[in-house]
Amino acid sequence: MTLLLDLPTLWFLSARTMAVAGEDLPTVQEAATGLYAQAILGLTEEECRKAKDADHISNKTLIDCLAGVRALPREESEKLLTGVMMIAYADRSMKPLEVRWASMLASAIDVTPDIFQRCCVNARIIASMLRPSGGTA
């Protein structure tokens, strides 16, 4: 049986998966992950820390993540997808596994192409605001 995960755990699992798919993990991209969690998803510092506890995240698979994302309320799942696409845009290039992970998430959430495009546009705007991969911070 797949256990449904909470939003903080789902966020960090899906964000780090996108970062890993991008094949490098710059420090500032890491920090952008937490800023997005607190500024846009509205998570508290405590929730963010707990989500990365071994109990919460270490034994969770990507299948668990996809199942959890599917069960999220629509607004939360779209925000999550937007944040994940922000991570993907951080280095201004897309790798095959990044495209695959975006596609799997989009399928799990069952978004229309129109909504997916809107998430991508918003992601790019936020990526440029947080400057995860260049410029002065």
Next chain:
Amino acid sequence: MSKNETNFQFLERFDKRVARLAKQAEKYVHTDPDSCMFKLRLMVETMAKKLTALQMRGDISKDLGAMLGALERSGTLPRRQADTMHAIRRDGNAAVHGSPTPVPTAMRRLSEAYKISGWFCKMMKRGTKIQLDVFDPPDPPVPIDQQTKQLHGQIDALEESIEQRRLATRESLLMFGPQEDVAEVTRRITEELKALDNVAAAAGEPTIDADFVALVMAMDLEQIEEDPRHGVDSRQAKREAEEQLEGIKIHLAQREKEFLAERTFLLEQRSNA
């Protein structure tokens, strides 16, 4: 440590200016902790400029915070050293802007500056082996009384608690927890992703030409941003995101102000006693 000795003699061989600033900071730590912080901040700034000149190209910001950020992004400055340099920058700025520095705070930063000095030397001369002794705190010029000792103990405890709160904030922002083995997590995720990719391919989904997808997405995005339907949403999203991000920044700045206020309050208690 006696009056004429220094922890920073080894720096002379690598950078005379940084060594001089470190020694001056060491000299002032008991008698004028604010000046100690000025010197430490200048020392960090000098280090950052040297590293920037050595490791990076292009137009580099003159602002110390931005310079440290750029060094971090480039992978030159590891997280631990970055945290230390930012802490010295923050306390140095606070001292410049009139917030009094307690002796234990200056001593803590001096000891941290000692640790990053060893790392800095290795960066300046690759292959250098430096074995740092344990930091030897300079003795006060005159013995301190019991009441001052007690206050220093309180300030040290407060500094420790501030450090812990800053660390908690930092940990909340990062992608991985402090106890996680990042290499192992990365390996596991990559393995799972590749397995899922194979499943998708076996199910008949097309093989992804990432460069082509990226190009199409970029072209699409340009068009979508100009589309009034999405343009309106995007502008609204930007406004909301900016407000939310600003809220977090204000919250973090407020926390730093509260830390300084707690420190000043303790010092004022002493002055009023």
